[in-house]
Amino acid sequence: MQTMLGIIGGSGLYDMAGLEGASWVKLKTPWGVPSDEILVGRLSGLPVAFLPRHGRGHRIAPADLPAQANIDALKRLGCTDVLAVSAVGSLRVDYAPGDFVLVDQYIDRTTQRPASFFGTGCVAHVSLAQPTCPRLSAQVATAAESAGAKVHLGATYLAMEGPQFSTLAESRMYRSWGADVIGMTGMPEARLAREAELCYASLAMVTDYDCWHEGHGAVDVAQVIATLTANAAAAKATVGALASALPHDRAPCPNGCDRALDHALMTAQDKRDPALLAKLDAVAGRVL
Numbered sequence: 001m002q003t004m005l006g007i008i009g010g011s012g013l014y015d016m017a018g019l020e021g022a023s024w025v026k027l028k029t030p031w032g033v034p035s036d037e038i039l040v041g042r043l044s045g046l047p048v049a050f051l052p053r054h055g056r057g058h059r060i061a062p063a064d065l066p067a068q069a070n071i072d073a074l075k076r077l078g079c080t081d082v083l084a085v086s087a088v089g090s091l092r093v094d095y096a097p098g099d100f101v102l103v104d105q106y107i108d109r110t111t112q113r114p115a116s117f118f119g120t121g122c123v124a125h126v127s128l129a130q131p132t133c134p135r136l137s138a139q140v141a142t143a144a145e146s147a148g149a150k151v152h153l154g155a156t157y158l159a160m161e162g163p164q165f166s167t168l169a170e171s172r173m174y175r176s177w178g179a180d181v182i183g184m185t186g187m188p189e190a191r192l193a194r195e196a197e198l199c200y201a202s203l204a205m206v207t208d209y210d211c212w213h214e215g216h217g218a219v220d221v222a223q224v225i226a227t228l229t230a231n232a233a234a235a236k237a238t239v240g241a242l243a244s245a246l247p248h249d250r251a252p253c254p255n256g257c258d259r260a261l262d263h264a265l266m267t268a269q270d271k272r273d274p275a276l277l278a279k280l281d282a283v284a285g286r287v288l
């Protein structure tokens, strides 16, 4: 199968210069309209699709992100792999502002967001034991190192509802739970990517120490933007290095991300809701 790389740009990453033959494409999906038009083109010859998660100009709040439409749209365009870039606060002293982290686990504390493509009429249960793709994450880590970043491979991401930052008591509690980084957007995006059988890697850029670190003031937006601005070149170089390194012909995922639905569907064929099946055409068409 041909590789196509989807890139979800987080805070501070709203455009992707240097794509060959690039054009912004407007898409509608059965799950609504994605956060913005999607920039489709090639990077080092590899087909890529770039979507700014909050829209250009950062219009959309974390709880209102159309994550279902975003993942459906990338799948519908033919993406096989998705690199999700995010700003995060650090919950541990050795993950410092400026460092890059490859997330491999989540604690999901979001409450108000549609978290699945499936439901009554077509019930499915995919595995989230390994919620990100180890193969793609390792490829992203190598690319980030070649771009000069300090990279940590493996971290637990605490997904909070926001939009306010955490209280001190919450920040301390999340540390005691073993969470390493904190953000507002990693979930349900990672769940939905798995349901859509996409290999998904989360490149988290540490921007602050949240509010728990006695030697640092509590996080504010100015601090986040300053660190993101300082990191922008390394983030873009990471995407470039990843696009040059990814094989154009992809071997099946060793983690099975691309076959996540093989044994997930529960609802008997004759009990499935045709309206929901129609919405699932891109996400689950392979198994329906």
Ligand SMILES: CSC[C@H]1O[C@H](OP(=O)(O)O)[C@H](O)[C@@H]1O
Pocket: 009, 010, 011, 012, 053, 054, 062, 085, 086, 087, 088, 183, 184, 185, 186, 221, 224
């Ligand atoms: C200004 S920091 C808060 C904002 O940044 C992160 O978003 P993203 O993951 O899209 O980079 C965080 O989760 C919040 O949404």
Ligand SMILES: Nc1ncnc2[nH]cnc12
Pocket: 087, 088, 089, 090, 160, 165, 166, 182, 183, 184, 207, 208, 209, 210, 211, 219, 224
């Ligand atoms: N401290 C923090 N909490 C939540 N989201 C963030 N994004 C960047 N820093 C953050």
